[in-house]
Amino acid sequence: MIEEIAYGKINLAMNILGRRPDGYHEVDTVYQSVDLHDTVCLEKSDTFSLTCSCGELPCDESNLAYRAYKALLPFSEDLQAVRIHIEKRIPVAAGLAGGSADCAAVLRGLNRLWRLALPDEALRRIGRSLGADVPFCISGGTMRAGGIGEILVPLKKLPPWDVLIVHPHVLVHTDEAYDLFTHSCTAHAVDMGEMVNSVAAQDFESICSAMGNMFESLIMPHVPAVGRCKDMLTRLGLMPLMTGSGPTVFALVPPEKDGEEMATALREAGRNVDVIVTALR
Numbered sequence: 572m573i574e575e576i577a578y579g580k581i582n583l584a585m586n587i588l589g590r591r592p593d594g595y596h597e598v599d600t601v602y603q604s605v606d607l608h609d610t611v612c613l614e615k616s617d618t619f620s621l622t623c624s625c626g627e628l629p630c631d632e633s634n635l636a637y638r639a640y641k642a643l644l645p646f647s648e649d650l651q652a653v654r655i656h657i658e659k660r661i662p663v664a665a666g667l668a669g670g671s672a673d674c675a676a677v678l679r680g681l682n683r684l685w686r687l688a689l690p691d692e693a694l695r696r697i698g699r700s701l702g703a704d705v706p707f708c709i710s711g712g713t714m715r716a717g718g719i720g721e722i723l724v725p726l727k728k729l730p731p732w733d734v735l736i737v738h739p740h741v742l743v744h745t746d747e748a749y750d751l752f753t754h755s756c757t758a759h760a761v762d763m764g765e766m767v768n769s770v771a772a773q774d775f776e777s778i779c780s781a782m783g784n785m786f787e788s789l790i791m792p793h794v795p796a797v798g799r800c801k802d803m804l805t806r807l808g809l810m811p812l813m814t815g816s817g818p819t820v821f822a823l824v825p826p827e828k829d830g831e832e833m834a835t836a837l838r839e840a841g842r843n844v845d846v847i848v849t850a851l852r
């Protein structure tokens with residue numbers, strides 16, 4: 572049996588540039604992996620099976636792990652059955668790319684299990700057809716992304732700063748979030764140059780100041796819980812941001828502060844939210 576760790580992500584910065592003829596949107600974003608992860612176990616078996624610790628998640632063709640298996644099958648010499656189990660920790664449909672991370676983990680895992688020797692670039696290409704976040708999730712880290720998320724430029728690795736994640740138990744569907752985009756949203760565009768320079772300098776304060784997400788002004792009027800999560804983090808003196816299409820909100824914890832202590836304060840203050848302490852990776 573082999574195990575693959577499927578790390579979640581946050582978007583430190585997120586601009587939507589416009590809608591493409593294929594219905595997808597051009598983006599300019601800075602992805603950042605976090606330690607929060609699912610664990611994907613894969614082993615050879617006589618019959619195919621997919622199981623998940625999260626009962627609400629269907630283990631059928633709609634599961635991105637299953638779709639990753641189907642996508643890699645043509646690369647194996649014969650029809651190979653496999654048993655896949657996902658131990659789920661990343662909240663679902665939260666803007667943390669849990670499904671994409673599982674998908675990427677199955678691609679990496681089957682590449683190892685079946686000794687396919689496909690390079691990461693090939694896995695990223697296959698992953699792109701399964702989801703826009705999947706190419707990033709193949710190797711993770713800190714990356715700027717263009718296209719629909721698949722044109723990746725690695726940035727300097729950031730220190731393992733603590734991150735507080737507040738999830739308000741609400742689902743946001745990514746396609747519906749993108750449907751809210753209009754060109755007037757560009758008034759809220761993030762200065763990507765400033766973000767990239769701040770990452771290069773590994774400067775905590777300037778990274779926090781440069782953070783921004785064009786989805787925030789689109790989602791917040793529809794999902795009031797996002798504003799409440801932001802307020803909780805702001806009251807602790809942090810600079811919160813929604814990740815991806817939401818609704819999860821995160822804040823980087825200053826290196827001299829204790830993330831666990833802040834999380835305890837948040838848990839005492841907040842009802843109907845999950846508070847997770849993790850770190851950049």
Ligand SMILES: C[C@@](CO)(OP(=O)(O)O)[C@H](O)COP(=O)(O)OP(=O)(O)OC[C@H]1O[C@@H](n2ccc(N)nc2=O)[C@H](O)[C@@H]1O
Pocket residue numbers: 582594595596597598600665666667668671701702703704705718719720745746747749814815816817
């Ligand atoms: C917004 C982002 C930011 O990182 O993340 P999440 O909030 O989902 O984590 C991504 O762009 C989401 O990526 P992902 O969740 O993999 O999207 P997909 O499954 O490929 O697409 C779901 C739907 O979202 C829309 N979509 C997605 C990506 C993109 N660049 N343009 C789009 O318009 C399309 O309507 C598509 O049918």
Ligand SMILES: Nc1ncnc2c1ncn2[C@@H]1O[C@H](COP(=O)(O)OP(=O)(O)O)[C@@H](O)[C@H]1O
Pocket residue numbers: 628633634635636657662663664665666667668669670671672673674743745815816817
């Ligand atoms: N293995 C999986 N884990 C989580 N979600 C999955 C998975 N497979 C398919 N999905 C579906 O993918 C969608 C996006 O889920 P997820 O990747 O968790 O969120 P997001 O795209 O907001 O980061 C959800 O509607 C979910 O039902």
